[in-house]
Amino acid sequence: MGGGPVESKDVRQFSFSDLATGWSFRQSDSKGAAWLPVQKIPSTVQQDLMDQGIVKDPFFNFNELEAGWVGTESWVYRTQFNAPALDNQSKTVLVFEGLDTFAVVRLDGKVVLRSDNMYISHRVDITNFVKLTARHELEIEFDSALFKARQIQNSHADHKWTCFNGEPARLAVRKAQYHWGWDWGPLLNCAGIWKPIRLEVYTARIAELRTDVVVSCDQKSATLKVSAEIEDNHNDELRVEFKISFKGRTVSENSCPVLAQSGAFTHMRIDSPSLWMPAGYGTQDLYDVQATLFSQEKELHSESCRIGLREIQLIQENDSHGKSFYLRINGIDIFCGGSCWIPADSFLTNITPERYRAWIELMVPANQKMIRVWGGGIYEHDSFYSACDELGILVWQDFMFACGNYPCFSTFLDSVHQEAMQNVRRLRHHPSVVIFAGxxxxxxxxxxAGLTYDYADKDPEHWLKTDFPARYIYEALLPDIIRKECPEIPYHPGSPWGDGKKTSDPTVGDLHQWDIWHGSQEKYQIFDSLGGRFNSEFGMQAFPHLETVKSFIQDEKDLYPQSRVMDFHNKADGHERRLATYLAENVRTATELEAYIHLTQLIQCEALTYGYRGWRKQWGEGRRCGGALVWQLNDCWPAISWSICDYYLRRKPAYYAMARCLAPVAVGARREHFDWSVAHAREPRYLEWQVWAVSSRLEAVIVDVEVRFWSVQTGREIKDRIVRRGVELTPNGTTDVARGVIDNENEVPHVLAVKMWMDGAVVARDMDWPQPLKYLHFPNRNVEVEVRGKEMHVRTERPVKCLVFEERMGYSLSDSAMDLAPNDEQVVHVTGWQQEDEPLRWTYLGAGEQ
Structure with a gap:
């Protein structure tokens, strides 16, 4: 053979362009009708129709009803684009990150893709198209998911279609299930291009970048297996350069050849690693991993991700309470106090990265450690998880199945497998993601529904033949994907689930505790006694603030608690009865709207306090409770719901109550519960009380604790205070501080006011009140709120229950929903305050009583 020089090849570098502009749309069957412009892509049909003035804002008044027709129609979108210049080795790919949901894609009139899963992305090679002509038309037609779902349901009549919320047909469709309506959200069945579309040109690319992290037992080093899956369109020798950087400094790098079948991979070591920790337990340091693909010396493509170095353990061990369920991160046991998350908008494309960040930022000052991405929404946007990474919020990630008996016909399972694979691969590098649930x-x-579930049967093929076939998804398909794709992240078959026992079993797994509000509607004062090993759902409804209510009510005559439009914006079954029950049992009811709002917020505040305060106490009692996640952090529209912050990110009082219960060092006080309704308002002679402290600090701290006893009516002390000095708090645990007895015959109704100091500064307060609050009288509290610069100094002459400040947009308060003891001044810091601003309005329980 000749020995002449090898001819070099011009290899094209990866390039892409977003197809975000120039789109128009119309109904599919409206031939001859004008095409309407689309303001932005991604979007939804409903939003595009609102932009054109064809549909009124469904969040306002009763407009949701008028917008329902949109989900029953088919819609078509189109745009044009110019073909990129190609060489002989290059290929052109259209990438569809997400189409909602039944979509037929045509390029120049030819079908190139059919999609029926909202959660799946698609790559379509269009090289042959773009070589033919210079300009192309792209058209996407969306069928009604509502009608398609019913057709699929009818074609599988042998399956038992049963569900909570929405209609059973939704189970047949891989689409955000809350679009069918839920007990906190509207029925707005969306369609459209809900994620970006782009045009890629390349000869080779990095199709997948993976990092598997192992932290050494002594935490002095970390080993990373870094791999790159390569898509190659030519035969040149390829190599990948891997680089790991920390705060702009390279800490490890390596170069590897691309092997035909396995891509490129290497092991990289980091000495003295900076570990990623949840908020409050350390830093959220992140490492940048970059993989760059080369052909000879020419760079073709580069991919990168940010990772955290951490070890996750889900501790499930037999103990005196049953079987534990809690997380250990880098060797530290974490009490996972936090919230459940639903999609933050009915129209997903309206949630910006900045809004995602604002939501997660709310959790940090509230001392929350975990957010649970609920299974009836979506695998969230990358910016959601990035915010959690950066702010130290742990993510419990459900797979997208909720409240139903899902089918398992073959095409459905194939689609679910692809969906799970893609989304696990997308999310696995985020250090915040610490558990997947089925x-x-x-x-x-x-x-x-009495479906078949024989836990002793371990044959997955048998499960598919039962009337509960989806067990195959949760206990075979999904865990197999987790084992292969991210074995370091724990998997849990469902929420709730506990080793095949009943989902209401409090001794194992996680628990959804809805016997308060739903179910038997127990008194919220016993919340802690109803919990399990991990309470992943519980809650109490409350109205949002008045400004939010006014945002969705058109006519002032409807501004009363039981108006039709008010009920329309509360989707929970029987909410009238449940709200009325908890109000009537605990407080003197009101009919004036602003007072009624405050009362519902007070009830929510009290209920969550009893839950979080008691369950966190149990954390220090042999890890009896591993975490508590309130239903829910947020809303998808302006509504009355269980959220602790409303659609506009306005904090409800319960937000502040949670922050106090979950503080790094907190104190708790409570008297023994006595059911006044069963006893017909007769008081027991004696009630025991107790005071305790909890600490998430990893070292012992010394505190002083004071317990005082104040008459509710007069504000005078009824007996000597109790002082405990030099109390050493158990690290990451619970410490008993004081106990006593209330003599109801000889002592007037009084509060137990507890205050705790550390290093001379007050670090925690709590106040226990006689129950129910409706029996108490609150004359002449003499509350004063003095504004000093950006501080509000609050004091009172008599005990005050739940002093709530106005939540004004642009402001942020350090505290609210406060209980006040006589002569104990508290200071609220106000961010966003301007000197010329009007003082914030405020109220408290019994504010109008004389």
Missing amino acids: NNEDYQVAES
């Missing part, structure tokens, strides 16, 4: 409440549906 579904939300599907095992509860199986129980309620």
Whole structure:
């Protein structure tokens, strides 16, 4: 053979362009009708129709009803684009990150893609198209998911279609299930291009970048297996350069050849690693991993991700309470106090990265450690998880199945497998993602419907033949993907689920505790006694603030608590009865709207306090409770719901109550519960009380604790205070501080006011009140709120229950929903305050009583 020089090849570098502009749309069957412009892509049909003035804002008044027709129609979108210049080795790919949901894609009139899963992305090679002509038309037609779902349901009549919320046909469709309406959200069945579309040109690319992290037992080093999956369109020798950087400094790098079948991979070591920790337990340091693909010396493509170095353990061990369920991160046991998350908008494309960040930022000052991405929404946007990474919020990630008996016909399973694979690969590098769960409440549906679930049967093929075939998804398909794709992240078959026992079993797994509000509607004062090993759902409804109510009510005559439009914006079954029950049992009811709002917020505040305060106490009692996640952090529209912050990110009083219960060092006080309704308002002679302290600090701290006893009516002390000095708090645990007895015959109704100091500064307060609050009288509290610069100094002459400040947009308060003891001044810091601003309005329980 000749020995002449090898001819070099011009290899094209990866390039892409977003197809975000120039789109128009119309109904599919409206031939001859004008095409309407689309303001932005991604979007939804409903939003595009609102932009054109064809549909009124469904969040306002009763407009949701008028917008329902949109989900029953088919819609078509189109745009044009110019073909990129190609060489002989290059290929052109259209990438569809997400189409909602039944979509037929045509390029120059030819079908190039059919999609029926909202959660799946698609790559379509269009090289042959772009070589033919210079300009192309792209058209996407969306069928009604509502009608398609019903067709699929009818074609599988042998399956038992049963569910909570929405209609059973939704189970047939891989689409955000809350679009069918839920007990906190509207029925707005969306369609459209809900994620970006782009045009890629390349000869080779990095199709997948993976990092598997192992932290050494002594935490002095970390080993990373870094791999790159390569898509290659030519035969040149390729190599990948891997680089790991920390705060702009390279800490490890390596170069590897691309092997034909396995891509490129290497092991990289980091000495003295900076570990990623949850907020409050350390820093959230992140490492940048970059993989760059080369052909000879020419760079073709580069991919990168940010990772955290951490070890996750889900501790499930037999103990005196049953079987534990809690997380250990880098060797530290974490009490996972936090919230459940639903999609933050009915129209997903309206949630910006900045809004995602604002939501997660709310959690940090509230001392929350975990957010649970609920299974009836979506695998969230990358910016959601990035915010959690950067702010130290742990993510419990459900797979997208909720409240139903899902089918398992072959095409459905194939689609679910692809969906799970893609999304696990997308999320696995985020250090915040610490547990995957198979579904939300599907095992509860199986129980309620009497479906077959034989835990002793371990043959997955048998499961597919039962009337509960989705067990195959949760206990075979999904865990297999987790084992292969991210074995370091724990997997849990469902929420709730506990080793095959009933989902209401409090001794194992996680628990959804809805016997308060739903179910038997127990008194919220016993919340802690109803919990399990991990309470992943519980809650109490409350109205949002008045400004939010006014945002969705058109006519002032409807501004009263039981107006039709008010009920329309509360989707929970029987909410009238439940709200009325908890109000009537605990407080003197009101009819004036602003007072009524305050009362519902007070009830929510009290209920969550009893839950979080008691369950966190149990954390230090042999890890009896591993975490508590309130239902829910947020809303998808302006509504009355269980959220602790409303659609506009306005904090409800319960937000502040949670922050106090979950503080790094907190104190708790409570008297023994006595059911006044069963006893017909007769008081027991004696009630025991106790005071304790909890600490998430990893070292012992010394505190002083004071307990005082104040008459509710007069504000005078009824007996000597109790002082405990030099109390050493158990690290990451609970410490008993004081106990006593209330003599109801000889002592007037009084509060137990507890205050705790550390290093001379007050670090925690708590106040226990006689129950129910409706029996108490609150004359002449003499509350004063003095504004000093950006501080509000609050004091009172008599005990005050739940002093709540106005939540004004642009402001942020350090505290609210405060209980006040006589002569104990508290200071609220106000961010956003301007000197010329009007003082914030405020109220408290019994504010109008004389």
